[in-house]
Amino acid sequence: MPNTQDVLFRTLADPTRRAIFERLCREGEQTVGALTAQAGVSQPAVSKHLAVLKQAGLVRDRHEGRQTHYSAQLGALAPLIDWTSQMAGFWESRFDDLEDLLKRMDQ
Amino acid sequence: MTATTTETLNVIVEREMTFPPEKIWRALTQPHLIEEWLMKNDFKPIVDHRFNLSADWGAVDCQVLVVEPTKKLSYTWSAYGLESVVTWTLTPTSAGTRLRMEQAGFRPDQQQAYQGAKAGWPRFLATLEQVLARME
Numbered sequence: 001m002p003n004t005q006d007v008l009f010r011t012l013a014d015p016t017r018r019a020i021f022e023r024l025c026r027e028g029e030q031t032v033g034a035l036t037a038q039a040g041v042s043q044p045a046v047s048k049h050l051a052v053l054k055q056a057g058l059v060r061d062r063h064e065g066r067q068t069h070y071s072a073q074l075g076a077l078a079p080l081i082d083w084t085s086q087m088a089g090f091w092e093s094r095f096d097d098l099e100d101l102l103k104r105m106d107q
Numbered sequence: 108m109t110a111t112t113t114e115t116l117n118v119i120v121e122r123e124m125t126f127p128p129e130k131i132w133r134a135l136t137q138p139h140l141i142e143e144w145l146m147k148n149d150f151k152p153i154v155d156h157r158f159n160l161s162a163d164w165g166a167v168d169c170q171v172l173v174v175e176p177t178k179k180l181s182y183t184w185s186a187y188g189l190e191s192v193v194t195w196t197l198t199p200t201s202a203g204t205r206l207r208m209e210q211a212g213f214r215p216d217q218q219q220a221y222q223g224a225k226a227g228w229p230r231f232l233a234t235l236e237q238v239l240a241r242m243e
Contacts, residue, residue, distance in 0.1 A: 091120040091208055097144035098206075101134055102126045 008077065011056040016041055017049040021058055024072035031067050118210040125203040128177040135180055135195055152180070169193075184210065 012018045020035055032050065036043045050070055053059040057076040062069045124131060134140045136152045146160040146167070152174045160167040165186065172192065173181035181194040191212035198205040 087118040087210055088120065091118060091210070094145055095120055095122050095206075095208070098131075098134055099122075099124060101140065101144045102124065102130060105130060105134065105140070 007056050008058070011052055011058060014049070016045075017052060020046065020049050021053055021072060024059060024070060025074065029062070029069045029071040031069055033067075035070070117212070119207065121205065121207040123200065123202065123204075124206050128197040128199055128204045131197055131204055131206055132177045132180075136174075152176075158182075 012021065016039065020039060023035065023038065024030060032043060032047055035050075036046045039046050039049075050059060050061070054061060054070075058073055059070045060073050062071070134144065136150065138148050138150050141148050141150055146162045148160045149158045150156075150160075150169075150171075151158065152171070154171050154174055156171045158169050158171070160169060167184055167186040169182045169184055171180075171182045173179055173194070177197060179194070179196050181192060184191045184193045191210050194209045194211070196207040196209070198207070
């Protein structure tokens with residue numbers, strides 16, 4: 001799946017859409033109405049953003065009566081973070097600095 | 108890329124150093140020395156002590172798990188919504204010390220890895236925004 005990252009980047013590039021997703025991350029499950037109240041855009045616009053987020057696997061919906069509740073799917077972000085290679089590079093350079101420090105330190 | 112969702116995240120860096128374990132231990136456990144090679148911190152070599160590592164790009168929340176002077180040091184490492192454990196192992200060699208750092212993370216598909224870590228994601232997303240800006 002070479003374009004998983006592209007889809008996630010594209011989906012989260014829109015500031016309004018990202019704000020909705022961040023809010024779901026921070027505050028947990030929300031209804032469309034509750035999200036609209038703070039989104040600064042109309043309910044149909046919020047619904048459209050949620051549909052895009054859902055298509056990217058970033059949110060999940062749950063129907064309860066006439067309400068639809070949305071929640072963030074943090075696992076979907078995993079492809080964005082090639083965690084192991086990032087951290088390996090980080091630690092390699094920390095080891096370099098540690099070795100430099102040890103050379104400078106008194107016994 | 109998707110393989111990381113089903114495997115434990117593990118990073119191991121190991122290096123032979125021409126310094127005795129005692130000296131390396133000081134660099135790993137004294138705050139003013141830690142700052143020189145890692146980050147600003149309020150570390151104390153006391154089990155359960157909570158501390159922060161901070162840098163321009165953000166902060167790492169940590170808690171000391173194991174302190175075995177000159178042999179083993181372990182602490183939790185929580186940043187950007189992923190929780191992990193960093194373990195330092197010092198083994199004396201004829202030339203000095205073999206220093207090993209292992210960072211073991213939780214699998215992203217384990218829900219528990221994300222509990223209590225939700226606050227980290229907005230920070231990550233803010234960084235993402237900067238990355239996106241550079242990509243244009």
